[in-house]
Amino acid sequence: MNAGQVKMESAEPQTALKGWDAVLAIDAANLNELLFHQYLEKGPDSADIHFSLAAQDDQDIWLVNVVLGPPQISFSAGNTDNQQCTVSMEMIRGVVVKMDPNSSVVKAVLHVTRNQAEVTGEINLRKIRGTVTNPNSQLGSVVIDLAGGAFTPRIAGIDPKSELAMELGKAFGFYFAANDTTYALGGLTESNVPDCLQPTDFVFYCQKAGENDGCVVLLIRTNGSTGDLGDLKPYPIEEGYTTGLYVSSEVLFGKLFPPFLSKNNNSGISFSGKQISAGNWVTVAHSGTLSVMVKDEDTDSWSSDSNGYEMPVNMNLSGLTVRADGTNLSVYWEYKWKQYWTRPYPGHIGVDNTQSNEGTASYSLTATPSVDTVTDIITFSGKGAASYKPYKADFWEKFFGKMNVSDILKNTVENSLQNALEDIQLPSVNVFALENLLFPASHTLHVEKAALPGHLYAAGRTKRPVAVEPAVTPSIMPGTSVQLGATGHSAGDFLWSVVAGGVGTISDAGLYTAPAVTGAAAQPVVISAVLRSDTKQEGRALIVVTSPAAASGLQVEPESLMVTPGQTFMLRVADAAGNPVKADCTLSSPVGTLRPALQQGEWIYTAPALLEDGAAERVIFKAVSCADKTITGQSSITVVPTTAVSVTSSSATISKGGQVSVTADANAGTDPLWFVLPTGRGTITANPEDRTKAVYTAPVSITPADNQVIIGVYAGGMNFSNSGFTAVSIEG
Structure with a gap:
């Protein structure tokens, strides 16, 4: 290969970036972690989480007072809008009240219990100015905008297909719109990185994967051109990771490597980028020389010019190519030239013998990537190998005797290129990942794996500086305890506390104890852990204290109901999958009456017209499967007095x-x-x-x-x- 020629073989990029300079993909699991920690920062008393709304159904008004759980993102395969996702929020606790506004009479109260109520909506993602840590950023953030959602509530005791459910769904949308409720997913800002990595604009795109999985993709322009929208193929996040960061081949080999490699070598090599196919670039040396004076004292032979004058062997480094090779970084150089050599002519004093011999010097290096787990710096390391092959293999022995000129030239190449090319720390990419890419709730992007499938690919996930474990504790019973800790720390390193609005206590050692009595409703509790050595560092966790429902095989909706004298309410009996079940249903005492409705699994309860002594009375609705008498379910019904409020x-x-x-x-x-x-x-x-x-x-x-x-x-x-x-x- 002659100087300046580029070796053309190169692996095609694994995931086409559609012309963008960089791409960040964040999957649903990672997005939900970001949403969860924002939820913890807001706290259970936030207006975004604990609120009231109302809707009207015929003549009745329905009030919903609810505490929502953390938002959960999914991506419906049937939704073709590439800037929408599905968001679900469990209703952890609350009441749904049916009222007659004309008489100011409460007709019924449904108690919201865990796993029996949620609100789901198709939500628009929106790009806004500013980021969580930099409100003045011109680049902005991507948020899920609950204000623009079309919501469908699922509340035990309310037909999800009814007009009431539709009106309540609208009310959720009106409430979120009035309160401008948003959750951030991530954004971009400026930092001290080269222009080719400095974001100047971005767009976002939702890419589906399977039935409900998918990711949000930020398509980033730095100093290149705007790319195209569309699914990235293959899917941009590798199994086992939650984020995928890509830097295009053009940015890496065409813009980032050339000045970096030109500056960091002692051989005067200058590099530039060269496109070798669509979306595929390499970094190529276009100047630089390796020089070595070869002289054998035993035979008095030396490297020379064509006239026999002493002259170093000069090997032109033009054409040295740095490129992607599957997952690794590859360096290759080859130089073929005619070299003159001179020695005294045997038997002729003062007469020199100058001869030429063609030869080929080459250098190859395959460097594998590694990631520093502390700094996120990506390094490509490997041991390069050089060779020199003369055209006439026996020339050296005849001309130089015992001196091995091939080894001299080989060692010169290896020693000269070793420092510049054998341990390349990828410049500025870690700064780009940590400072240009911003995430809410103190999360930062951490790279765990790197590869070069044409462009740079870095897989990882976002992490918090303080990660409390377990972050989400399954429901615990009143009076019980759970031990909390934090990854990489002992529990005593933190100041533990129950965030305002929560119940229970937590010790200095991170042992949370729920109160002995909490009532029927679930109690969400947010725990704060502040690092003693740096009080700016805080982690949080969620605990839900609730009394478990009685074990049964049938679901009765609602599980807990209050009605006022003379009012009726429909209860539904279903199996674990939610399918209506034929069941024998009875009341535990003669407080009101019960009759089957027209549809299977539906029963109508009518409260007594009067309450004895005006005091509340409680009755248990019992359901026994007709197919299997061992499968049962129940609901608690309380008949309470009601009085109009002026x-x-x-x-x-x-x-x-x-x-x-x-x-x-x-x-x-x-x-x-x-x-x-x-x-x-x-x-x-x-x-x-x-x-x-x-x-x-x-x-x-x-x-x-x-x-x-x-x-x-x-x-x-x-x-x-x-x-x-x-x-x-x-x-x-």
């Missing part, structure tokens, strides 16, 4: 953006829930000193057709359930 407002009319004060009478108790119907049409805030009083704030913009608002209040406990309403008109 609600007064300081004005029946209000201007856009204005406020009105509302007050509930003593029937509201001391801790009522205030709400607005329709959800999102203004806000209502209870007085923290006296929650029977609240202030309603109207929206600043509204259409004439949407100027009516109902303000409601609900007060309930285990033994009573009251409600009241007032109407307000918005003018202007």
Whole structure:
């Protein structure tokens, strides 16, 4: 091979990057971890997690007061929108209240229990300006925008196909829109990296994988051209990892390596990038010389020019090529030239004998990648080998005697190229991964594996500086304990605490103990662990304290129900898969009546018209499978009295953006829930000193057709359930 010629064989890129300079793919599991830790940072009392909303069904108003669990992302194969995902949030605890606004009578209260309620929606992903750590970043972040979602609630006791379920789904959307509820997935910012790695713009794309799996792909432009949208093939995340980071062949070999290698060698080699096929580049030397003076004192022979004058052997390094080779970095150089050699002519004093001999010098190196687990620096290491082959193999012995000129030239090549090429630390890519790619909840991208399938591929995952284990504890029973710790630390390294709004206690050693009694509803508890040696470093974990449901083979929905005298409610009996089951159903005592409905598995309960002494009464709904008498299920029904709450407002009319004060009478108790119907049409805030009083704030913009608002209040406990309403008109 002559100087300047590039060896053309090269592995094609494993995953086509569609013309983008860099690509970051994050799978659903990693995204859900990011969402989970944002959820923990918000805390269970956040307005994004614990809130009330209302919807109307015929003449009844339904209030939902709920504590949501962490958002969970999935990617539906049937959704063709490449900027949407499916988000599900479990309802950990709460109540669903059915009320008659005309009589201010509560008809029924469903208690939300674990695994029996969730809200799911097809959610738009959106690009916004700024990032979690750099609000002024011009590049921005990708967020899931719950405000734009179309939601479907699943609540035990409510037909998911009913008009009520549809109206409640709209109410969830209105609430998230009014509160601008978003969760960040990741973003980009500027840092001190070369221009070829400095992000200037990006777009995002949702790529599906299988039934519900997939990833969000950030397609990044640095100083190159904008690429195309579409699925990356093959799938961009390797099994066993949750992120895939790619730097294009053009950026790596065409822009990043040339100045780096030109600067970091002692042989005067200058490099440049060269495209050898579509999307495939190599780094090629276009100058540089290796020189060595060869002289044999025994035979008085030397390297020379054609006239016999002493001259070093000069080997032109042009054409030395650095390229990708499967997973490794490959270096190859070959130089063929005619070299003159001179020695005294035997028997002729002062007469020299100059002869030439063609030869070929070569160098090859295969460097395998490794990743420093602390710095994330990617290094390609290997031992290069050089050779020199003369055209006439016996020339040396005749001309130089015992001196091995081939070894001299071989060693010169190896020694000169070793320092520059045998341990290449990939420049700036670790800085790009750690500083340009930003993630919420203190996560950073960590590279665990690197390869060169044409472009640079780095597999890894995002991690937090403090990872509390277990991050999610399965439900524990009241009065029990669970030990928490943190990866790489002892429990005593942390200041442990229960975040405000939680229940139970935690010791200095990280032992959490749930309270002995919590009531029927599940209690989400967020635990904080602050590193004593650096209080800026914090980890969090979630524990749910709940009394387990009685073991059974049948599901009865709802599992816990309150009704008021004379009201009816439909219960549903199903198997573990949710299929309606034919069952014999009875009441544990004659508190109300029970009759089968038209559909299999549906039963209608009617509460007694009057309560003895006006006190609440409890009855157990029991279901026994007709096919197998050992398979049973049950629901707890409590009949409670209801009393209308009188609600007064300081004005029946209000201007856009204005406020009105509302007050509930003593029937509201001391801790009522205030709400607005329709959800999102203004806000209502209870007085923290006296929650029977609240202030309603109207929206600043509204259409004439949407100027009516109902303000409601609900007060309930285990033994009573009251409600009241007032109407307000918005003018202007």
